[in-house]
Amino acid sequence: MRVVDKARKGSLQNMSLVVKNLLKQYGSQKAVNNISFQVEAGEIVGFLGPNGAGKSTTMKIATGYVPPTSGEVSVAGFDVTAQPLEVKKVTGYLPEHNPLYTDMFVHEYLQFIGKLYGMTGKHLKERVAEMVDLCGLTVEQNKKIETLSKGYRQRVGLAQALIHNPKVLILDEPTTGLDPNQILEIRSLIKNISKNKTVIFSTHIMQEVSALCDRVIVINKGELVADDSLSNLMRSQGKQVSLIAEFEGVVTEAQLSGIEGVEKVVKLEQSKFRIYPKTGVDVRPEVFRFAADRKLSLLGLRQEEGSLENIFRELTAKQEA
């Protein structure tokens, strides 16, 4: 099933990232299979999928590191194969394992990266100082990168991706391998810097998506399985809201299915049921009345929101069936 928001259209000039029929093949294996999507300027988009889904490959193609087998990718209006230098100038990229020149000092490293983007003199110094400040590296700025902890290395990685004030920021799993506190710090950092920038980040943690952005692109086994806002995704998955009802006495599934607005009933235990209402209908009053009419005691009635994990599992499992 494809959930593609067809209403999202805009002029191409306004697009920060346009991916059209992208295909990447390694031997006979299709790492990315005919993916198309667009990201508007200023959006934060979560790129979601299980390991090996093709997230990193797509990002590597968008940054000009790996050439696509076929299809078009353009970043801020520049084609990645025809104008790689322009693309690289406007993008900031944090690769998956955050490679760094570990024998350099933090300051030295940021200056080197800044110079690669053509910054010089006072402007470079100011930018480096700004980045050190923004990414919370003030205490660590005169240390060698090899002595830094993983969280701080990640900050250095972010600082180098941001130093030239890129229009488009591509972050490949920016929070993997960090402890929960560091994850929160990096997240808030991303949130901070994402103002007036386009940010595309990949993750396989659903909470991250809900914490940072409202649009999600889900890919699985190289295929695009969803491209929508988070709330739309929840809604379109339909059965996400369910009721758990427990009665005292004998009730059958057939009886419950007769209640107005109920889509499906699943028996969990003896007289304990999971009730799926039709989309957008609140059946709680009806269930209560049902029990009252039959003089049954309603022991419990609990509404369960569909969890993000469930959506993720459902979207990525469908390909396998």
Place this chain on the structure above:
Amino acid sequence: MIRVLTKEFNSFLNSLIAYVVIGVFLTGIGLLMWVFPETSVLDYGYADMDTLFSLGPYVFIFLIPAITMRSFAEERKSGTMELLLTKPLTDWDIVLGKFLACFLLVLFALIPTIIYYFSIRALGNPAGNIDTPGVIGSYVGIALLAGIFCSVGIVASSITSNQIVAFILAAFLCFLVFSGFESISTLNVWSSNTLFIKQLGILYHYEALSKGLIDSRDVIYFVSVGALMLLISKTILSARSW
């Protein structure tokens, strides 16, 4: 390109590589030139610098691959290649930057040996009796030779992520282009093509230069072999087949 060059050169200076390379080269050559009786100028009796120019290439065969082996292999292993390739640099910027950094380091090792020229000049009888044009030609020759060795080393480093493989491959290839062709040409199967085979190797052109005659054909040979090697590295880098 300059930025890659500076970074590479700084990393030589920061990681002791530069000091070890220059130190080992000068110690080795110094011992051969002045101390060991078999090759010592003092015992030899002629005021020339042949020891430096005939043994220098063999020292370079081991020293230059040691300098170049890390240039691409290390970046590839640690993943920083991805970082560099997603920065606004062309593939040529990266290849040339790395090549020039290595080449510059070798030249820095070579420069102090100019003192030997002045020492030998003073020791000559009568003083100043030294074949100056020959020495200049030899310096040009050894610098160009170092350039080829560096470019060969860069190629070897760009095809593998293992530094030891890069080192051994580079040393072997340097040996092959330096004197391998000369040795091959002595095989009794080439008939009239012997000279052509000989001319493919460095040694033929190197000896011509060390006579003091800087022939444009020899210079073109050195430059084109070096350029070819760098073109190969650039092609390998552009293929991104790892």
